[in-house]
Amino acid sequence: MIRHLDIKIILIDERLNKDYEKIIEENAESLLFAGVSSMVGYQITGAIKFSKKVKSLSSSPIVWGGWFSTVFPEMILKEDYVDYICIGQGEIPLLMFTEHLLKQESVADINGIGYKINNELKINFVSKLTNPIEFPKINFDLIDINALINYNGIVEIGNRGIDYIATLGCPNNCAFCNLVYIFGRKWFAKEVSEIITDLKNFKSKFSISYVSFSDDNFFANKKFILELCYVLIESDLNISWEANAHPNAFLKIYSDEEIEIIRQSGCKKIKIGAESGDQEVLDLINKKTYVKNNLEIVKKLKKHHIHIRYFTMVCFPLNPDKDFKMTLDLIGKAKLIDRNLDVNINLFKPIPKTELFELCVERGFKYPDSTNELVDFFAKKFTAPWYKSNYHSQLDNFINFYLPFANPFFFMKFPLRSRLFIFILNMVLYPVILLRIKLNFMKFPIEAILFKKIVGLQFDKNYLNSVSTFKSRN
Known part of the structure; x- marks a missing residue:
């Protein structure tokens, strides 16, 4: 969004740029502002370290954006190493913020921006979501693609894989997830032509042979999926791919014939949000599915030779012993259906701005009140008041x-x-x-x-x- 402005843009990824402190030192005097994007997790440790380093070398403002600032606007804005925050969808607010800084104008009237006046926090109204299709296309030349190939270790030996986001949002409202707080159950997709252009560039420039669509609910819209799959087949790209799906929605939306088209387009793996083997938990979290569907989709995808990875959680604040045992039972049954089944199990961790968070507070859970407490919280092995074992x-x-x-x-x-x-x-x-x-x-x-x-x-x-x-x- 700010590429057309007469400024130099430097992207730093703390996972890849281990010498980022040197980059800060080399550019401190000419810095217009430093932007930080952080998730709600252990990533805040590096984000805080980066911000403090910039503050020690430059008087230029620091603006935080991303999930953390959106979920905890007051918590991060009150820190002395943060001057501004950007809440929610950041493309337009960041553009206006940059333009105002270049003109040396006040940013107080920009929607989605938080700031401080005499230590008093001011947070502006957040505008409605804009369809990302209206934004300029991503300039991948600013990113070191080679450094990101197979970075997450998600592909089989012999493939060169990369993560890619084709859609944003999710139409569901699961009680454990704060996507609904961010996107309001809206779902957006890039144009199929843009996706294909990007994949062709990845293939020709970086010999990419595998793509992990890191979207939250990739298969939400059948028209989009089938159009993409048909074009992938016709383009003869020979790229394998994987993506996330909701078990019940996938079973309802896609017929066997359509699943076969998905497979023919290069789909090798579908990651299923099975969540739990306890129906009481599935109802509690508003998953809108049944335990039997979590097994049915394994049978269905195995028939089409599509690999499956389960994503599950255990130890919810109802009866953790019960849901723990039943979820392991679900995984065991699924493994007996398909011995190649992969599994992720997470201990359920309450997330603010979700329906389930208040129940967790009632059961004795206390979320950290400051960023320092959060750093300790994410560094330690998680436990909850309702744990019994x-x-x-x-x-x-x-x-x-x-x-x-x-x-x-x-x-x-x-x-x-x-x-x-x-x-x-x-x-x-x-x-x-x-x-x-x-x-x-x-x-x-x-x-x-x-x-x-x-x-x-x-x-x-x-x-x-x-x-x-x-x-x-x-």
């Missing part, structure tokens, strides 16, 4: 031992030098683990303890993460 260790065993070894061909994931040894272990353990999963009996994890001692491997090593991932952060 040590769920972390149980999940470690289930996700990083029992599920991988429930696949008789898991040994193929190991390097050649250790494959024979793991093959023998795999064959010995497989019947026992299969019985455990069928019975959903995970107590007394003797095999997991022995495996850890004999092989001498920690459960969070990369070879296990390539199969399934346990995360305690949301």
